[in-house]
Amino acid sequence: MPVKTHQGLWGLPVQQWRRLTQVGFFLLFVFAPIFDLFRLDLNLKHFIIFGMDWTLGLNDFVAGKDTAGQAAKAIFLHAILPLILVGAAVIYVAWKWGRIYCGWLCPHFSIVETINQTLRRAIGKQSLWDKETLPMRNPDGSEIKPDTIWWFGVIPLVIICAITWATVLLTYLLPPAEVYGNLRHGTLTRNQSVFLIAGSIAFFVEFMFARHLFCRYACALGLFQSLAWMANDKAMVIGFKRERAKDCSTCYSACDHVCPMRLNPRNVKRLMFACVQCGQCTDACTQTQSDNPQGNLLEWVNQAHAESEAALNGSTARIIQIKLEKNNSIPINNAKNNGNRDIQNP
Secondary structure: OOOOOOEOHHHOEHHHHHHHHHHHHHHHHHHOOOOOOEEEEOOOOEEEEOOEEEOOOOHHHHOOOOOHHHHHHHHHHHHHHHHHHHHHHHHHHHHHHOOHHHHHOOHHHHHHHHHHHHHHHHHOOOOOOOOOOOOOEOOOOOEOOOOHHHHHHHHHHHHHHHHHHHHHHHHOOOOHHHHHHHHHHOOOOHHHHHHHHHHHHHHHHHHHHOHHHHHHHHOHHHHHHHHHHHOOOOOOEEEEOHHHHHHHHHOOOHHHHHOOOOOOOOOOHHHOOOOOOOOHHHHHHHHHOOOOOOOOOEEEEOHHHHHHHHOOOHHHHHHHHHHHHHHOOOOOOHHHHOOOOOOOOO
């Protein structure tokens, strides 16, 4: 019997669509400077966008042909206005759909998830800092048995990712042909060598030890997306059907275990600040509740449903939880006694 998953456009599972968008954006991240789609050339001292030089338009002012007012107008049109438009677009998308860029496009997060899964095969955890190992069972019924031999996959993977990131970032600052040509012939300049060595070491440490911490607390783009999302009570959010919380007693907290950001998806919105809208928790719930005629307990909601979710805090959600359990004659600690975490842990 095929495992149930959320279906997206043209019947393709949502998670497959997400993988495709991640791969596509990662390739764009790597090749954008090569094809002059976007980069800052430190030699030319200006941006190149879609093959065109993007300057502040101050050449005539420097030559004494334009007035200060005309120079100010040029700066507004070439720098301030584009920044406002891009910033507004990013904030609007985040305000409406949350950190969807992080979960569906971000090249850094796609590496985070890849390392997570490889590390899990080595030690049974998605992070070195997780206190407990994950269950070997996956929501779809398959199993992953940790094997230390996978460390021979983890370490090379992290090294390759670190070097790749440092190299690609350098191509955003210097002509890619120069960077890759110097690498190929072993003729890197001193500054280029220092940048690549320091960058590779920094990315290795970050990818190996602090990739989740970076996404949660150090990424400015992620932080601003989360703030915009929290400001909109009707924004898309993972909703939990608390009136059916008793059904969680048949599960092993699969939604918690699959979350790449190490969050508890059944928590209230304000405790899901770093949620990247990847939807893996909803798929896990759909799979583990495949025999339940009422279906899954986690799903994306918006508008009125999202507003009611955002109105809850941890204590209120727990009170509702207790009342629902009492009304249904369910022991309050039923889910906990079945190996689950607290349904709503403030």
